[in-house]
Amino acid sequence: MQQIEEGTLILSQDNQQAELQAIVGAVRTLAANCQGNNIALLAVLRQLEELHREIRDGIFQASLPDNRQALYALLRDIESQGGWPYIERMRLQALFANWEAATQSNHIADETKTDVTKTLESHNGEVTIWD
Template sequence: MENQELKHHELQDKIESINKQITELAESCEGDCLKILHVLRELEATHRGVNDNFLSPALPTNRHRLYLLVRHMEEMGGWPYIPRMRLKSLCEKLLQEDEEE
């Protein structure tokens, strides 16, 4: 169990490092909507690739493993999802700004 916790800690450290780099990249694009949109598109493509190439093949093949996965998801958070801004939300933001002017 201790070895598994160490591996989880190492994974978490790597994820935090990557998150920091992504945040720094986004900060360097601050104010440039097109650059930030490009960053988000690349993140979405990476998410899709990890899901299709690594998560899907690793999904449980029996009830016991499925139960463990579902239990883990309930305890640690649900299915990974990257929400998108809806066009309606963007239009509402623009209308709100027009009203303020």
């Protein structure tokens, strides 16, 4: 059900939730399609951050309450629904730590594979299993 308020079309709560879930689904699908492509995923994150900023600084600020009761209702909603929306940025230190950990685990896996290959070669391809 749609309502008309001050010449603006407003979606009902149910329609708004359905539309929002469709957008969330589309973003998740896009991110899944970009899996493994860190440049594309970074572009998605940047676009989401820009959209957050655009809505916050534009439409949201313009719709802030102009009386105490409405401000109280907004603050109560923010508190009861999980706080202020925030998009956290990954710190470069965390990025490097994750990269270093992944590199080390790949290096250990490569060393293990090399050791197994050397062992197989030294035994002329014969494998002995010790229990």
